[in-house]
Amino acid sequence: MRRQIPLALVFIFGVFMIFQYFVPHESSEWIYEFLLDWIYIIGIFALALGIWSLIRVSVAKIKARKADWEYPVITLAGLFLMILFGFTGYRDGSLGFHFMTAEGLSNPMFRNFFDYIMIPIQSTMFALLAFFIASAAYRAFRARNILASLLLVAALVVMLRFNPYLGPVGTIIADTASWLLNVPNLAAKRAIIIGIGLGMVATALKIILGIERGYMGKG
Amino acid sequence: MNIFDRMMSLDRRWVFLFLAVVCVITYIVDFQIPIRVESEVRTIHEFIDTLKPDEIVFIAIDYDPNALAELHPMCYAVMEHCFRKDLKVIITALSQNGPGMAEQAILDISDSLKLDREYNGILYEGREIRKGVDYAFLGYKPYFALVILGIGQNFRLPFPTDYYGTPLDSIPMMQGVQNYDQVACVVDLSAGNITDAWIAYGQGRFYFPLALGLTGVMGADYYPYLNSGQVFGLMAGLYGAAQYEELADNPGLAKDGMRIQVYAHLVIIFFILIGNVGYFVSRREKKRQGR
DSSP: OTTHHHHHHHHHHHHHHHHHHHOOOHHHHHHHHHHHHHHHHHHHHHHHHHHHHHHHHHHHHHHTTOTTTHHHHHHHHHHHHHHHHHHEEEETTEEEEOTTSSGGGGOHHHHHHIIIIIHHHHHHHHHHHHHHHHHHHHHHOOOOSHHHHHHHHHHHHHHHTTOGGGHHHHHHHHHHHHHHHHTHHHHHHHHHHHHHHHHHHHHHHHHHTTSOOGGGTOO | OOHHHHHHSOOHHHHHHHHHHHHHHHHHSOOOOOOOOOHHHHHHHHHHHTSOTTOEEEEEEEOOGGGHHHHHHHHHHHHHHHHHTTOEEEEEOOSTTHHHHHHHHHHHHHHHHTSOEEETTEEEOOOOOOBTTTEEEEEOOSOHHHHHHHHHHOTTTTOSBOTTSOBGGGSGGGTTOOSGGGOSEEEEEESSTHHHHIIIIIIHHHOOOEEEEEOHHHHGGGHHHHHHTSSSEEEEHHHHHHHHHHHHTOOOHHHHHHHHHHHHHHHHHHHHHHHHHHHHHHHHHHHHHHO
């Protein structure tokens, strides 16, 4: 019974979601909207579970004084500070806790933590990629054989396509880059997308029909 | 080890240093580089440019600060263009840190819009954009695929209130706006797989005109959708943003950034060439010695 109920639920809802896609009737739309609400409700539990899991793992690491135990302290501090700032704000000139309302959004600390900590940290991490890409390109783009040479030429053409200093050659390069993106790239990508799409349909059918049961925790 | 062997195996710190120096110099020295506009960006600009005042453009800010350098300039250019044309804008943010990005963009553009500016020979008088009247910022909701599907039924399903807690029915510009049918187009600015959901669950199901603004590395992945007509325009990376700024005659962050990117790419190409010259000469010498 413990296995049959989830399988039956997946089958019923899976078949219904396929069915309702093709039936724009009022009642099918109503059920569809109702199910969308349910997914949000389930998601809220997942969020709570995620926060609980983060706290548990971090606290265990701090208690056991494992390697780099200082980082979980910062993680927890960040988590609780942002929650605190998000729930405190000014209303009628006085500072207070405001749950379920938007006062926290106007809390300057909520904004400042995002603008002056979050944005620089994430932007810096991404900016570092430029250096690693430069280093990787230098090492990887070697014309060792025909395929590697094709890759190298394609990369050079696409990189040079917006270089304004190449005069009339620049126009030829831009046109070639456009052809590369719109013809060979498109053909390869389209084949991959169609393959993935068919794979998704097959997997969905396997789940709906109960052949694939990995989501129940036991393959 | 001869010079050609060294050219093949430079310490990567030299690459880092050279690139850093070039980036810093091109950042400090102020000059503009000409931008060549491609058709996939022109179609977005033309679409928005030909909309009538009070028509609604839906801008989905689906990126986090890590993609700020490429997508923020795009967001600024498109949003300012919309407001200068007196269009209404609905903004959502379907990535976790998106609301912060959206708010920052709205605040900065509000300041810029207060000034009189001339774009493409037309003078636009400065004005103040009003929350709920000129734009509605609906904020973030999790499960982006469901949000996109939900909006297709009614904006009020995933967003009963806007980001600031105001019920959507109390927002003047949302009066009569039910779903995608009342929206002229959707511009998705994204740095992740939310774009796939906009194509599959949004455009694929509700058939609204969809334009994409993506990071440079994502660009090539979405050309099939451009070719199939599922997407009517595509801006990829800083270059895409710079093209939009060029078309809107509103040079900003992207055109500034392009001079750095062009020279950074030249550095990368220089190192690739060095590596290949070293590789070929070394290989020839080894063959010669083998004989």
